[in-house]
Amino acid sequence: LHYSNKGTIMKKLLTCGLAAIALAGVLPVVKAAPVTYTLVGTASGKLGALQFTNAGITLNLRTDTNSVETSKVAADGVTGVPSHPLYKATKGVATLNLLINGKNIFAEFRAHEVYVSYDPFLGMVGFGSNAGGPTYPLVIGDYQGPNLPADYYYSGTVTALANVANEPGNASEYSPAALALPANLKHSTLLTGATINCPGAPFALDPDISTFFCAAAQDDPAAQQPPAAPALRTSRGDLVLDQQLPHHSKGFFTVKVRGDD
Amino acid sequence: VKHFSVKVRTTACGQLLKAAFVGLGVVWGAAAMASPISYSSTVVTDVRLGGHQYHRAQLTLSFFGDTKDLETFNTPVDFTQIIKGRASLVIVDGDEQIEATFNPGQVFISIDTTNGGEGFSSFVGTGKDRHLEPAYPLVIDGSGGSDDLVTYGTYSGHAWSCIGFPSFQDNFTNTGSNCLNPEKFPLKTDHGDFVVYQKYEYYDDPLRPGVINDAFWGSLNKAVFTIAPAGRP
Numbered sequence: 214l215h216y217s218n219k220g221t222i223m224k225k226l227l228t229c230g231l232a233a234i235a236l237a238g239v240l241p242v243v244k245a246a247p248v249t250y251t252l253v254g255t256a257s258g259k260l261g262a263l264q265f266t267n268a269g270i271t272l273n274l275r276t277d278t279n280s281v282e283t284s285k286v287a288a289d290g291v292t293g294v295p296s297h298p299l300y301k302a303t304k305g306v307a308t309l310n311l312l313i314n315g316k317n318i319f320a321e322f323r324a325h326e327v328y329v330s331y332d333p334f335l336g337m338v339g340f341g342s343n344a345g346g347p348t349y350p351l352v353i354g355d356y357q358g359p360n361l362p363a364d365y366y367y368s369g370t371v372t373a374l375a376n377v378a379n380e381p382g383n384a385s386e387y388s389p390a391a392l393a394l395p396a397n398l399k400h401s402t403l404l405t406g407a408t409i410n411c412p413g414a415p416f417a418l419d420p421d422i423s424t425f426f427c428a429a430a431q432d433d434p435a436a437q438q439p440p441a442a443p444a445l446r447t448s449r450g451d452l453v454l455d456q457q458l459p460h461h462s463k464g465f466f467t468v469k470v471r472g473d474d
Numbered sequence: 475v476k477h478f479s480v481k482v483r484t485t486a487c488g489q490l491l492k493a494a495f496v497g498l499g500v501v502w503g504a505a506a507m508a509s510p511i512s513y514s515s516t517v518v519t520d521v522r523l524g525g526h527q528y529h530r531a532q533l534t535l536s537f538f539g540d541t542k543d544l545e546t547f548n549t550p551v552d553f554t555q556i557i558k559g560r561a562s563l564v565i566v567d568g569d570e571q572i573e574a575t576f577n578p579g580q581v582f583i584s585i586d587t588t589n590g591g592e593g594f595s596s597f598v599g600t601g602k603d604r605h606l607e608p609a610y611p612l613v614i615d616g617s618g619g620s621d622d623l624v625t626y627g628t629y630s631g632h633a634w635s636c637i638g639f640p641s642f643q644d645n646f647t648n649t650g651s652n653c654l655n656p657e658k659f660p661l662k663t664d665h666g667d668f669v670v671y672q673k674y675e676y677y678d679d680p681l682r683p684g685v686i687n688d689a690f691w692g693s694l695n696k697a698v699f700t701i702a703p704a705g706r707p
Contacts, residue, residue, distance in 0.1 A: 253516060253698060254630060254698065255618070255627075255628045255629065255630050255698060266627065267626075267627030267628055267629065268627070268628060269628030269698055269700055270628075312628055312700060312702075314626050314702055314703060315512060315626070315700075315702030315703050315704075315705075368676060368691065368694060369674075369694050369695070369696055370674050370694045370695070373674075373676065373694055385677070385683065385684075386676060386677050387674075387675070387676060387677065387694070388673060388674060388675040388676075388677070388694075390520075390673035390674055391673070391674045391675065391676075391694050394674075401530065403518050403530055403674075403695075405633075405674070405694060405695055405696040406696065408630070461617050461618055462617075462618045462630045463614075463616070463618055463630040463631055463632065463696035463697075464630055464696055464698070465517075465518055465695070465696050465697075467518055467530075467532075469568070471568070
């Protein structure tokens, strides 16, 4: 009896094991891959007691692709931007490197101090923060206002992809390699353009489309002063970056997924 | 000056820039103080080194020289260059990092303050085909650049790796062609031939479909360019 029971148990275990193996072959496996988000550009501002001007800046966030959250942005009836995805990565280790007079200065952001987000239809990608909003400390794009698509003329690949996402007929304006770039945070890609920031508030656009300013409301002169840049906490003291308006500095943002490419 | 004898490829509006190199201008100034200086530029693009292709890799070019070797011209454009120095490259592709040193006499640093462009220029080709390429292997243009080659800082702009720059910009005849195939003009390094590709371009002129838009926004790629004291990482 004892041996007979043992045989039955073995058979059941074997059956279960085979079933599990078969199931694993059928069901899709959601595999997390390490990913690094990197923004390279220029910046002026202050880190701890160190004031800097025209420094090279590299922002990094290391996480994995499973931590990317995808939300849905509702269609905007006024601007015509359709409903589309918004990608955001809030977990991971975020670092900062400043290149000042040939010297590299490294710092690590406190946990959850900054995040990465990408709106492929507005054409904006980069590092936002809870203290400074979606465009602070620094993003790539030609952001013109809430729910306004990028100014494609002053473009990089991030605005090229946004242009074609909104108006597929414009694809002939770009080289095949630009059109082939993935437009999300889960695959390796290269997103280039103007480096901009605006703490706490979106950009407003002057009616003559010749000047941009970082302000809460374009019709209110008193509000047209840029809000104070908030301090972001790092291992080397607080980071404060000066305002960067569109069409001045440029930069690039890369998504590097291990095993991709 | 030795480089004046180099043959220059004739390309539409690029003639002005190139003319500065061939001696139509006059060397009118040089940095008074000798000081070791370094230049570097970083971009993400496709490159080839020694027969190996790297897709969307991070490329950093470096040049070490001395400010006493800066040469400035004012005709037909305001132009400064530094030819004497050592140029090298680093490719970062995932976990792989490859370093190489350019053979002497190919890559140098230039800035055109009239048109707004600066970075790594080169002499490419061999024999009678040897000529100057102001926007190859990597220069930046557009707003965001520096005003000279001595003010320390990091600057940014549209990234150009263009053989034949800017042959596409003939606004008078609405004609032109894109940058030439860089594989025909490899730069020589201690790790074999080196080629940079310009893959991300903007074509927005209905009269010239498929041709680069202009000498600024025509390149969708961006790069940073750093001027720093030499001897530091």
